[in-house]
Amino acid sequence: MTTGPQRANQGGGVQSVERTFELLELMADAGGEVALSELAEKSGLPLPTIHRIVRTLVSNGYARQQPSRRYALGPRLIRLGETASRALGSWARPYLAELTEATGETSNMAVLDGEQVVYVAQVPSQHSMRMFTEVGRRVDAHATAVGKAVLAGMPPEAVTQLLSRTTMQPKTERTITTVEAMQEELDRIRQQGYALDDGEQEVGVRCYAVAVPGAPAGTAISISGPEGRMTRISTDAVIPLMKRLANDLSAELSVSNSA
Numbered sequence: 001m002t003t004g005p006q007r008a009n010q011g012g013g014v015q016s017v018e019r020t021f022e023l024l025e026l027m028a029d030a031g032g033e034v035a036l037s038e039l040a041e042k043s044g045l046p047l048p049t050i051h052r053i054v055r056t057l058v059s060n061g062y063a064r065q066q067p068s069r070r071y072a073l074g075p076r077l078i079r080l081g082e083t084a085s086r087a088l089g090s091w092a093r094p095y096l097a098e099l100t101e102a103t104g105e106t107s108n109m110a111v112l113d114g115e116q117v118v119y120v121a122q123v124p125s126q127h128s129m130r131m132f133t134e135v136g137r138r139v140d141a142h143a144t145a146v147g148k149a150v151l152a153g154m155p156p157e158a159v160t161q162l163l164s165r166t167t168m169q170p171k172t173e174r175t176i177t178t179v180e181a182m183q184e185e186l187d188r189i190r191q192q193g194y195a196l197d198d199g200e201q202e203v204g205v206r207c208y209a210v211a212v213p214g215a216p217a218g219t220a221i222s223i224s225g226p227e228g229r230m231t232r233i234s235t236d237a238v239i240p241l242m243k244r245l246a247n248d249l250s251a252e253l254s255v256s257n258s259a
Helices: 004-029 036-043 047-059 076-103 145-151 156-164 179-192 235-258
Strands: 063-065 071-073 106-113 116-123 138-140 195-198 205-211 219-226
Touching: 004 036, 004 047, 004 071, 036 047, 047 063, 076 106, 076 116, 076 219, 076 235, 106 145, 116 145, 145 179, 145 195, 145 205, 145 219, 156 179, 205 235, 219 235
Parallel strands: none
Antiparallel strands: 063 071, 106 116, 106 219, 116 138, 195 205, 205 219
8 A cells, every 4th residue: 555655755856857858858948058047947847856857867978058058958968868769750651651652752851950850761762862961950940841840849939049049051042041030930830730841951942741749759751852842742631641640649649658
């Protein structure tokens, strides 16, 4: 039989884990480096509690203290992230395979990581001309359909904060390079239900993307190919398919998370 004090300890333990992950998420949202005072302001937790948790993270390699006395995400998180990305990619591959079979073009899944997106899964087209994307590649969110699809699901103020940490460098002459123009683009994406990269990352390449709703991190799936082939694909046909696959993948991720 479990005693009252033991139940309280168990609850406190779970609460400590939740607080730890909350602080890690806040550090990531801040670009990977933050001061304790900022964590206190954003989390509402007492400063001594934050200091105790962060020192534990530092001692285990999940955070590190900078010479400026600010705290940054630590190197031990890299292995966890890489392993999680591989698992996410394996779950997504059957859905991407269906998308590639239906369209004949390369399908991808990417996850937002800081100000960039990282491709975690891909099913390539059978065409001889392939796209620049490959699993593990990182690209700026503002210049890609997958990145814009994820940004469209974020509050405008969060988008502004994220983009303000970048220079929004142009990849081609079509790349959107200002926060104001991007906010207008994201409004269009929310209205039409999908994002388009029309030669913004690579000249001559077109990409359609939709967000995976309810994913634990900002996630989107896409199809990409040469502009000449992609313009022959009807968005009226392919976007509903992509949304169905994104919803099916979201449901599978939800089941996995609740297991």
